[in-house]
Amino acid sequence: MPLHGRDVVSIRDLSREEIISVLDDAKKMIPLAEGNRVSSLLAGKLIAMAFFEPSTRTRLSFESAVHRLGGSCLTIAEPNANSLRKDDNLYDTIRMLSSYADAIVLRHPNEGAARMAARTSDRPVINAGDGVGQHPTQTLQDLATIREQLGTLAGLTVVLLGDLKYGRAVHSLAYALARFDSEIILSSPSAFRLPEELRENLTHEGAKVREEPDLGKAIRDADVLYVTRIQKERFLDETEYRTVVGPYNVDARVLAEAKPKLIVMHPLPRTGELAPEVDQTPHAVYFRQAFLGVPVRMALLTAVLGPTKRGG
Ligand code: NCD
Numbered sequence: 001m002p003l004h005g006r007d008v009v010s011i012r013d014l015s016r017e018e019i020i021s022v023l024d025d026a027k028k029m030i031p032l033a034e035g036n037r038v039s040s041l042l043a044g045k046l047i048a049m050a051f052f053e054p055s056t057r058t059r060l061s062f063e064s065a066v067h068r069l070g071g072s073c074l075t076i077a078e079p080n081a082n083s084l085r086k087d088d089n090l091y092d093t094i095r096m097l098s099s100y101a102d103a104i105v106l107r108h109p110n111e112g113a114a115r116m117a118a119r120t121s122d123r124p125v126i127n128a129g130d131g132v133g134q135h136p137t138q139t140l141q142d143l144a145t146i147r148e149q150l151g152t153l154a155g156l157t158v159v160l161l162g163d164l165k166y167g168r169a170v171h172s173l174a175y176a177l178a179r180f181d182s183e184i185i186l187s188s189p190s191a192f193r194l195p196e197e198l199r200e201n202l203t204h205e206g207a208k209v210r211e212e213p214d215l216g217k218a219i220r221d222a223d224v225l226y227v228t229r230i231q232k233e234r235f236l237d238e239t240e241y242r243t244v245v246g247p248y249n250v251d252a253r254v255l256a257e258a259k260p261k262l263i264v265m266h267p268l269p270r271t272g273e274l275a276p277e278v279d280q281t282p283h284a285v286y287f288r289q290a291f292l293g294v295p296v297r298m299a300l301l302t303a304v305l306g307p308t309k310r311g312g
């Protein structure tokens with residue numbers, strides 16, 4: 001049980017072998033996630049869902065995973081209604097939650113919040129998105145989707161499209177792709193390029209990375225097109241947002257140039273960058289991707305919580 005008792009803050013906290021092991025377990029858990037088999041793997045476990053930023057898919061897929069495995073959740077899901085609005089700080093909240101629950105799933109607007117929480121908590125902390133930082137469980141579901149649809153994770157050509165500056169889903173996925181010898185093509189409006197430091201880290205880890213702002217050229221040889229929305233909430237004011245937003249649109253016309261087997265992914269929500277007509281094409285896998293969040297989170301929680309608690 002190598003993941004037992006561990007925190008999962010960044011996808012880089014997991015080795016290639018550990019990622020594969022979670023994906024293998026997740027595949028076996030698909031019938032449980034579909035509700036076709038019953039399980040009590042998390043019976044008696046209480047998991048805190050501390051969401052200090054809006055979330056639909058991530059929180060609900062975590063909760064679905066916990067309930068379907070017989071566990072229970074303690075949920076904070078209204079950032080404006082919880083006690084952080086009073087004088088509580090994150091440190092105190094995490095100390096408290098770690099005495100109420102067996103693990104903490106945290107989403108927070110500040111990059112680094114999950115790392116701080118992991119240092120504070122004596123229970124495992126799973127990062128469900130920390131500002132513009134990382135989103136490791138999204139990455140695990142992305143990898144599960146790629147593996148299921150294309151049969152492999154190795155040696156693929158993956159286009160990351162959209163807001164590569166603020167998008168934590170792509171920041172996290174890029175690190176994972178580096179572990180699997182993929183070629184990463186970065187395609188973004190110029191104001192949304194991948195942060196230089198992240199790009200340097202990827203190159204340092206041996207990833208093949210190149211930039212291709214022209215979407216038509218970028219997808220020509222691609223196996224995966226990973227579309228993201230502009231992260232509007234990261235802008236300090238609406239005027240700045242309006243000045244930098246450039247159009248990029250994935251529709252049936254763009255995909256006519258792609259390989260027949262290209263898969264189109266999106267962490268969702270979409271906000272106009274991915275046309276509904278794409279849903280009808282064989283390229284579209286984003287709803288399957290959303291579903292696979294459940295078995296992947298089942299596998300991760302089971303591995304982290306295991307049959308006994310950390311330190312005893
Ligand atoms: C992503 C996120 O929150 O970072 N969404 C998600 O978890 N499904 C991507 C996004 O919000 O654009």
